[in-house]
Amino acid sequence: MLKEMIISGAHLLEKNKSIVDDLNVFPVPDGDTGTNMSLTMQSAMKEVKAVNNDDIEEIAEAAANGSLMGARGNSGVILSQLLRGFAKGVKGKETLNTEDLANALKLGADTAYKAVMKPVEGTILTVARESAEYAVKIAKKETDIEDFLEKVIYQGENTLKRTPDMLAVLKEAGVVDSGGKGLIYIYLGILGALKGEMLSSEDLDIMQKTVEHDHDMHVSGDIEFAYCTEFIINTEGADPEAFREEIKDQGDSMLVVGNENLIKVHLHTNHPGAVMEKAMALGELSDIKIDNMRVQFKDKHPEKEAEEEKDFGFITVSIGDGIEKIFKDFNVDHVIKGGQTMNPSTEDFMKAIEDIHAKNIYILPNNSNIIMAANQAKELSKKNVMVIPTKTIPQGITAMIGFNPGNSPEENLQEMTEIMEDIETGQVTYAVRDTVVNDKKIKKGNILGIGNGKIQAVGKNAEKVSLELLDSLITEEHEIITLFYGAEVDEKSAEKLQGKIEKAYPDCEVEVYYGGQPLYYYLFSVE
Missing domain, CATH: 3.30.70 (Alpha-Beta Plaits)
Structure with missing residues (x-):
């Protein structure tokens, strides 16, 4: 039954992941919380289905291990920690009653809170914690598991409804927390299995096929251990x-x-x-x-010769052939394709780390939603891995500029981190729904100018929005403006915008590069 509950929870989330994706605070086309949580749960499900017995402890541990390696984005990493704590909570149990479930849910929430450096209320953490605390409160009196879970989920839904009161950005955008919503779908799927509302075996087989993939070897030519x-x-x-x-x-x-x-x-x-x-x-x-x-x-790779272990190696995350080429020009060893809409998993980072034959390896996530997975890979690896907490592509490129092969690994970590923090980042994309953010009324299809995490400009023309966005970022101290144009922008349009920027900011040097990134018309770096 525990197997079926986990599988059903994974399936219901997969079925509704687009609803969770659409709850992204910013109405940009990269809301990926639902996708990340679903991929994490599918990885857990795959491990659970591989367990050939009905041992509760083994099933829970399989879910925890699968979610750990498949964790994508902050929401996926937090979900993996909820499952890790749950697995600890059911250790040694042959059956589970309501008190057992309540204690396991509480340990899951505690484990997840400990994994986050600065826990924020009004998120999936709050939904997990308050529903678990309520579970502990009613467990002794409520001995029927179906009734118990219904009440726990009801509490979770009430907490989810209150998340906009805890986080102003949610209230302004008119949405509840996406991670909390995803967790509720998992809980509802779990309850459905308990009630006998399981999916057909055909549905489950189709879903399982979507998570199976070839195991591609990532090894260097000089293989010490064969x-x-x-x-x-x-x-x-x-x-x-x-x-x-x-x-x-x-x-x-x-x-x-x-x-x-x-x-x-x-x-x-x-x-x-x-x-x-x-x-x-x-x-x-x-x-x-x-x-x-x-x-x-x-x-x-018959043509590749053995390579000596070098002092430094680099892993970065980006999407767009132009940006990938720029990182390669800075001698980045492994570019993981991803970023907005496609967050790499812990396992993706582990494979990339394995692929690099270097004494010291730096990871540049280039997205705030990828940093936790990168840090999780760092903790799992035996190699000397360091994470530069870059949140944007411009920060990642600037950090690479700050690398000095003559410095020690620690000196480079400090220098690269400090230099990337001096960069102002701008992004120009489009809205995928009507909403209100930062008192700005936004209509579906509007062009959005996002600067340092806030929507600074809204309009119908990418060029005008770009200029308004830059006006909010540039001060008298800035000297260089770098523009990366995306896959949907032609070179002439980018050069035309370059001319207008040079005219508006004659004291700044303006550089233009082809980025090829999807979804985002322009990325700006201001330094």
Whole structure:
């Protein structure tokens, strides 16, 4: 039943993700909370369906582990922590009553709050916390699980309705919190399964196919450890951290996660047999998968020669062939395609980290909604990974300009972080719905000028909105204005705008580059 509840929760969110996406505070075409949460839940669902027994602890742990690796965006990372805490809460349980569920929900909320540096009320965190606190309050009296969950969800919906009173930006935009709404859909799906309102097996099979993808190897030519080794240890009373310590000298790219009954192992090693011998001392092995990466690499990249480990490597996130080329010109090793509407997962970052043969690796997320996933990958990796908290493409490019190969890793981290904070960023896009933001009435299709997180200009002409936006950003101290034009803008239009900017700001140098980014007509960097 727990399996069915998790799967049903994932499905109902997938079915309604566009509704959650549309609750984005800004009416721009990149509201992606629902998509991020759905992809995170689908990853959890995939792991849950792979569990071949009805052990509650193992099922919950599978959901937690799957969501951890599939977490996308801040909402996805928070959701993965809710599931992680829930899994801790059901440890050792063979069945769950209302008190068990209440305590697990409360531990999930507590875990999620701890994972966020500065928790903000009026978000998914508040919906999770208040519904969990109410669950604990009624659990002893309310022993029927269906009735119990109905009341918990009702409390969650009441909290969701109050989120605009907690966050002014929600109230002004006339929306409730999108992450909280997504959580309610998951809860409703869970309740539906409990009531026997499950989806057909055909529906579930179709959904499962949407999350399956090929495992593409990301390895460099100089492969120290040849065998990509994965397996699950079915055990009792084992300690994943203790086993991780036991095999730490056997290879690299190691992930050992699990609980007392299940340990999932991934590592690159030259002696998979030796590792599995140690594992067999703990229990039976299943889902064994061993790939020779040297053979795979030669098949895919016969021309590539072995490369020496370098001092520094870089990972960045962007979309648009022009912007990608700019980052490549700055010697960025791995550009993950993504950003607005398409937030990379923790696993995407892990694969990119694995791909880079460097002593020190910097990640530039270039989007505030991607920073948490980048930091989660940093914590999981054994390599020396540092995250530069860039929130925009211009900040990412500026941070790369600030890199000095002669500095120490720590000095570069400090310098790159400081220099990117001096950049003013402007974005020009369009509205996807009618709303009111910052006392500005916005109609669907209006052109929006966004500066440093606020809508500064609204109009019907991208050029006029751009000039009004820049007027809100530029001061007498600024010297350089950089314009990146998107996929929907031609070069002549960009050059025409450049001329008007030069005329309006004769003391500033104006540079124009093709970005090729979708959805955003122009990106501006002011320094």
